[in-house]
Amino acid sequence: MASRGVNKVILLGNVGGDPETRYLPNGNAVTNITLATSDSWKDKQTGQVQERTEWHRVVFFGKLAEIAGEYLKKGSQVYVEGRLQTRKWQDQSGQDRYTTEIVVDMGGTMQLLGGRATGAHPEESAPRQAAPRAAASVREPQAPSAPRPTQPAQPSAMPDYDSFDDDIPF
């Protein structure tokens, strides 16, 4: 009922393989993916461009797990917002091991982007524009009390920049 602290992860990258979905005893879906984020930079010494790919373990829960399992494919470009969580587990020899994952549940978000996924099952791949709509649906419960405009007038419409820009002293 309370919280102290912020634990937020924002990733935008490509999915490393087809997602794996399983179901908990209570029927809730859990989907695992690996996600690659790449960045590159010029080496100060050599002047060579260096590239580095970081791999992340992402776990979706609930409604987002279903959506991720259905729409994400190997190669999909995706935006993800979640939180860090480190799980403790025991390996075969009984030793404690730790795995850090990005948990994406109702407090998070997933947005499928325009990436050309190399689907394992391309024949059944949905039209990509379907995914983002579906994907976002889980955010709905997050803003029930939001001040959404229902009036005919749209308070947040764009200013009339054509006439307006003349006034802007850039």
Add this chain to the structure above:
Amino acid sequence: MASRGVNKVILLGNVGGDPETRYLPNGNAVTNITLATSDSWKDKQTGQVQERTEWHRVVFFGKLAEIAGEYLKKGSQVYVEGRLQTRKWQDQSGQDRYTTEIVVDMGGTMQLLGGRATGAHPEESAPRQAAPRAAASVREPQAPSAPRPTQPAQPSAMPDYDSFDDDIPF
């Protein structure tokens, strides 16, 4: 039921004045504050340190509006996560005007930090550590299906770094 896009603002700064809370016809609270974020940098030409304060209009809705109205004071240091929204309105002469605000509702967060608020009503000021707990409570509905551990074993408990670190080849 769907979403396409990300619209997120993260601010950490100081409140410019006591919050103003009002109530909508439906009983929901709305609280307005102004928030200052400062940054400084060394001028490349002069070598002088420059400072700049940016002021933001933040609007809380719902439960967070109540918490903000109760715990924030002039001077409070606060972390806020919300979304950008530009409202259109008419000034006295009937001209269209636009105001951009950071909306913080159930999809957002507020964390009161350790700042020494100069409360308008210091006598009634709650112990400051109470605020963050209360403040965060509104996030609860965001993670109802989250994979919270309810097992006796805490998967995410602090690793035993003392023994653990020995293995880490820093």
Add this chain to the structure above:
Amino acid sequence: MASRGVNKVILLGNVGGDPETRYLPNGNAVTNITLATSDSWKDKQTGQVQERTEWHRVVFFGKLAEIAGEYLKKGSQVYVEGRLQTRKWQDQSGQDRYTTEIVVDMGGTMQLLGGRATGAHPEESAPRQAAPRAAASVREPQAPSAPRPTQPAQPSAMPDYDSFDDDIPF
């Protein structure tokens, strides 16, 4: 040389029109775009899906301004990270007016995504995969001292999940 506060905006959306680039007296580029972020939700009363588009004014400076001016087109899907800034200006009647923008400079980022831009000059449109590489180049100066691996072994290479997963007690 110092900073107190956080002022961060993260947007992922579609560009509303071809970017407009101009040059400051010192030769630095400045590029303006408008960016739409959409979200939708189900109305609690009516059960109807509501949609809302928020428009943002984004201003790129420096190297990112050049990249944005070259690669962004009307319709481009783009990820942007910047900071909020409100400018004061005077309209024709001499009245003070304020415009809030998202400033994206060296402290920010831009990532062109997979969107199918409807370029004004499609014939000269670069292969879309070229853009993200170029776009990110401005981040280079941000991490010169970063602990990038230059050793033959890549510490952060993809774990061998195939063999590795066997140990993970999901």
Add this chain to the structure above:
Amino acid sequence: MASRGVNKVILLGNVGGDPETRYLPNGNAVTNITLATSDSWKDKQTGQVQERTEWHRVVFFGKLAEIAGEYLKKGSQVYVEGRLQTRKWQDQSGQDRYTTEIVVDMGGTMQLLGGRATGAHPEESAPRQAAPRAAASVREPQAPSAPRPTQPAQPSAMPDYDSFDDDIPF
């Protein structure tokens, strides 16, 4: 020189112990801390408030490592922005192990907040207000080309809300 992807972590929490700083052969500082972020929620079944603390390994590099080593103490409340990185290493038995850390270097940020640190060395603890100024200094190189106002007039000054608010049709 380029980048494709976003890898960003934002944490706000309390430091688990005094920071440990060491120096690389090239003289650069590296500082390690553990950081706790807590959140709590009401259990749907029991109605009981549950609390959970997540621990993170944070590694600072360069100038920020020096600042972190000097100003952070056990218990310090701190805001951190960095990126995820998983290191591979071998334990005593030669087995591959992985550790995920939040790397905070020039592309990141650190802000010491108002927390009452329980310093291991309270006698030598600097006045807390000194830290944030120092801490932020490392961000300077990130925005050298930023459009900072050098004009006498401050473009980003606060609107005169007193007279202004009357016009706002809330």
Add this chain to the structure above:
DNA sequence: TTTT
């Protein structure tokens, strides 16, 4: 109008 905040804060350092």
Add this chain to the structure above:
DNA sequence: TTTT
């Protein structure tokens, strides 16, 4: 003025 975008996008689905």
